[in-house]
Amino acid sequence: MNSYDAIVIGAGHNGLVTANYLARAGKRVLVLERRAIPGGQAVTESFGEDWTVDSLHAGGMLRPDIVRDLGLNIPAPAPQAFTAHTDQGVLRIGPTLTDAASIESIRAFSAADATRWPEFVAFMNSCAQMLDAVYAVPMPRELPHVDLRREGLPMAKLALRLRRMGKRDMFRFIRALPMTSLELFEEWFESVALRAALASVAIHGHTLGPMSAGTGYTLMHNWLNRGGLAAPQHAAGTGSIVRALTEALLAARGEIRTGSAVQKVLIERSRAVGVRLASGEEIRAAVVFSGADPRHTLLALAGERELAPEFSWHARNIKMRGAVAKVHFRTDGRHGIAAGTHAVAASLKHMERAYDASKYHEIATAPYLEVSTRGETVSVHFQYAPYKLKSGDWASEGKRLEEIALATLAPLFPALAASVRGSRVLTPMDLEREYGLTEGDVNHGQLAMDQFFFMRPLPNWSDHRTPIAGLVLCGSGVHGGGGISGATGRNAAKQYLGGRVG
Amino acid sequence: MLQLKRTPFHERTSALSQAQNWRRWAGHIVLGSYDLGLDREYWGIRNAAALIDISPLLKYRITGPDAAALLHRVTPRDIHRMSVGQVGYTGWCDEEGKLVDDGTIARIGQEDFRMTSAEPSLRWLEMNAGGMDVRIVEESDALAALSLQGPNSRRVLNACCETSLDGLKYFRVADNTLAGCKVQISRTGYTGDLGYEIWLQPEDALTVWDALLAAGHNYGIVPCGILAMDMARVEAGLVMLDVDYTSSHAAWIDSQKSSPYELGLDWSVHLDKEGYFVGREALEREHRDGPAWKMVGVEVDWEGMEKLYAAVGLPPQIPAMAVRGSLPIYNGTTQVGYASTSTWSPVLKKYIALAHLQRPYYQTGTALSIEVTVEHHRRTAPARVVKLPFYEPEWKKK
Structure with a gap:
């Protein structure tokens, strides 16, 4: 009988984290991946002969408790510097953030800012720790009603945790969440260069501008995932995480099948009983976890026919709106770009204008870019490249991204253009088609104010369950998700193993 | 300015209106009744054939x-x-x-x-x-509709339709041609009698109306307003939105939903x-x-009514049309439900109501009492739960 205890749709980092937790709990787990290789967004893959690239994320790290719980063997990412190229000059913050050189770099722009910097870093670290705790607790199911026994205690602990930030930081934290990063930084710093540098981290990966409400929150979120400002890069690529997860899963007798696209979740009387693959093969399981984004999971894999009309209406309206593209250059190695994360962030206004373009479905011609290198590869994170274009389509506009990126980088890295031997552009459409990200949204749903915490992916559905019994969300689109952390994969597995969902 | 719509039959219906008794229905004006009273139109439904403009239906x-x-x-x-x-x-x-x-x-x-x-x-x-x-x-606007109800309705249609209606079973629909106009005719209605609904193009409205009245002349056809139909639908035990129940999309509170x-x-x-x-x-x-509530029929005891009115020196007073007011229903002195629509049933010679009762009072045969206002004083008359429909002629489904 072709049957498992659990099926996990998608071998992204979250799906693999879920599968590992389940396998370690003795469940017979099958992970199904539509691509030929596992990894999802954390993939390091070959784009040609001897050319392997961190396709979507130049770095990442799982939460330390996950690494511990699953006994993962992931070489620690090397500490990286964060360099912001602003129109006021170059600002360089070292991996430890508050070392003397970093403070001196800030002092070149403002002595007052250099003095405040350590306090800000401490505050952001405190916020990130708070978020980390919040992200480990599935939100109550039916607010304002809280099931005291099941949900009340974890919430009370969170409240206590918040209180322990201290009166001043607690209020600062709560107040900073909905703020625009512009306003937040205006309160802290006078240097426009430092403001721009920080704003670039706040907007990274989000379809928001530095003047958008809620970028105070996205700064904390990215700060948590990065452990600061720079992306935590792995010597062997972001795929190191995937490799470790895969090895651990196989060791725990879990199975992974690549090249196996799930076409439909099989549903009998509003209960998930398995999946049907694109090949027509049907595999049954007691529970189905989906690491795919909520919109795809609910509307395509489960199908609107199985959902209540209001619910599917809400699911249709989950804001995805990806505006991220990637441009990878294969060079002869003489690109002249130092290691670490480089933010090309001329000014806060400049980034806001770049965001404005995406609001009107245009490609930003003066974009915010984040550049990193791994050996001879130069990877460029391009923002904003909106999924929906006012004119033209992504089949033809991809080349423009490359041109804009090169033109933007030329003054900063004069050796780059001449060193380029090949390139690979991933447009938002590629992100959707190749990586299964609806509307090219790397976060599986924007981390906007109306979609976070207990509203992620939908109000009252932030505890991993869906209206289909036995269909559990374990991907980034649930509360705790966004970026590479594994939090939602872990939470989903714990919810299930604790008998709270499924 | 808000303008209520007229139906495609307005030219004919307005000309026949004696009472100017216009009612609003889904953004349209239609006639509540053509006469000052409802008797002739009601008996058209029950004894002959009544022609009702139901075009406002969505x-x-x-x-x-x-x-x-x-x-x-x-x-x-x-x-x-x-x-x-x-x-x-x-x-x-x-x-x-x-x-x-x-x-x-x-x-x-x-x-x-x-x-x-x-x-x-x-x-x-x-x-x-x-x-x-x-x-x-x-x-809704692209299709006009007429309801022809009553024991003679089939004969009237057979007299003006290309295809006989003899073969059209209860709750079936078929294409037909009426006075040269393409129509669809369903054996449906809102009266609990033998009856048909005719679905037609608005531009054919007057032709079809005239043809039906002409064909029905020898069968006692009567243009009928919606108030007589309202009495008939209560006898048939059929519910009406916003009267007998509230749409869950419009309810203010959960208890208003059904x-x-x-x-x-x-x-x-x-x-x-x-x-x-x-x-x-x-x-x-x-x-x-099992449901906590149930809508059932309630028959008010006529002798009980007589006594209430005799006490003030009057014969029983009965409403001239279906009453869309909530009337409390009691078990002893405890209210156990309410009537949402009540009417005098001319054909049954009974005062009847559609009643919403709490479990277990909705069991057939349960003896209860219903509020009756006698000369400005609230009294209760004995009543009992009966099966719906109140009235179902043997020819309805034949």
């Missing part, structure tokens, strides 16, 4: 490969089991199993349905049509059907536990 045409799947999902009825030419009456619910609206669904073709409703339903249909290959077109079980529409809920439908889980639960 109508939706649902076509395409998933047309049946959409209606199967929206309603608790097993739509896949309906044959082409069949018409089904059903309510439809929200996810909590509470009624949103009710109407008929006609399967005109394998992938072609017409749904009628009391309230605008386009948004609800479209909200449910996600991921389906289906086309939903509102044809389930199909609470309205006695159990027979239209097919829990054995395949797949998800809106409200399934809630309805399954209610089916298991």
Whole structure:
């Protein structure tokens, strides 16, 4: 009988984290991946002969408790510097953030800012720790009603945790969440260069501008995932995480099948009983976890026919709106770009204008870019490249991204253009088609104010369950998700193993 | 300026109106009655043939490969089991199993349905049509409709239709030609009598109206307003939205909502059907536990009424039309429900009401009492629970 205890749709980092937790709990787990290789967004893959690239994320790290719980063997990412190229000059913050050189770099722009910097870093670290705790607790199911026994205690602990930030930081934290990063930084710093540098981290990966409400929150979120400002890069690529997860899963007798696209979740009387693959093969399981984004999971894999009309209406309206593209250059190695994360962030206004373009479905011609290198590869994170274009389509506009990126980088890295031997552009459409990200949204749903915490992916559905019994969300689109952390994969597995969902 | 719409028959109906008794119906004006009283029109329904303009009904045409799947999902009825030419009456619910609206669904073709409703339903249909290959077109204004009700209705139609109606069974629909105009005729109605509804192009309205009146001349045809129909529908035990129940989309509070079980529409809920439908889980639960309320018929004891009125020196006073006011119903001195519509039934010679009663008082035969206002004083008259419909002539389904 072709049957498992659990099926996990998608071998992204979250799906693999879920599968590992389940396998370690003795469940017979099958992970199904539509691509030929596992990894999802954390993939390091070959784009040609001897050319392997961190396709979507130049770095990442799982939460330390996950690494511990699953006994993962992931070489620690090397500490990286964060360099912001602003129109006021170059600002360089070292991996430890508050070392003397970093403070001196800030002092070149403002002595007052250099003095405040350590306090800000401490505050952001405190916020990130708070978020980390919040992200480990599935939100109550039916607010304002809280099931005291099941949900009340974890919430009370969170409240206590918040209180322990201290009166001043607690209020600062709560107040900073909905703020625009512009306003937040205006309160802290006078240097426009430092403001721009920080704003670039706040907007990274989000379809928001530095003047958008809620970028105070996205700064904390990215700060948590990065452990600061720079992306935590792995010597062997972001795929190191995937490799470790895969090895651990196989060791725990879990199975992974690549090249196996799930076409439909099989549903009998509003209960998930398995999946049907694109090949027509049907595999049954007691529970189905989906690491795919909520919109795809609910509307395509489960199908609107199985959902209540209001619910599917809400699911249709989950804001995805990806505006991220990637441009990878294969060079002869003489690109002249130092290691670490480089933010090309001329000014806060400049980034806001770049965001404005995406609001009107245009490609930003003066974009915010984040550049990193791994050996001879130069990877460029391009923002904003909106999924929906006012004119033209992504089949033809991809080349423009490359041109804009090169033109933007030329003054900063004069050796780059001449060193380029090949390139690979991933447009938002590629992100959707190749990586299964609806509307090219790397976060599986924007981390906007109306979609976070207990509203992620939908109000009252932030505890991993869906209206289909036995269909559990374990991907980034649930509360705790966004970026590479594994939090939602872990939470989903714990919810299930604790008998709270499924 | 708000302008109520006129129906395609307005030119004829307005000319015949004696009483200028205009009523609002779904944004239109239609005649409540043509005469000053309702008697002639009511008896037209029960004894001869009554012609009623029902054009304001909201109508939706649902076509395409998933047309049946959409209606199967929206309603608790097993739509896949309906044959082409069949018409089904059903309510439809929200996810909590509470009624949103009710109407008929006609399967005109394998992938072609017409749904009628009391309230605008386009948004609800479209909200449910996600991921389906289906086309939903509102044809409320694009289609005129007449109801011909009464024991002579078939004879009248046979006198003016190209195809005899003798073969058209109860709750079936078929194409026909009436006075040279292409029409669809369904054996449906809102009176509980033998009757038909005629669906036609608005431009044919006057031709069809004239042809029916001419054909019905020897059969006692009577143009009839909606107030006489209202009396007849109570006798037939048929519910009306906003009178006997509140749409869950319009209710202010949960207790204003009703389930199909609470309205006695159990027979239209097919829990054995395949797949998800809106409200399934809630309805399954209610089916298991039994409804807390139920709409039933209540007959008021005539001698009890006589006594109440005799006490003030009057014979019993009866309303001249169906009363859409809530009347408390008691078990002893405890209120156990209310009547949402009450009427004098001329054909039964009884004072009857559609009553919503709490469990267990909805059992047939239960003796209760209902509020009657006698000369400005509130009294109660004995009443008892009876099965619906109150009245069902043997020719209704023959």
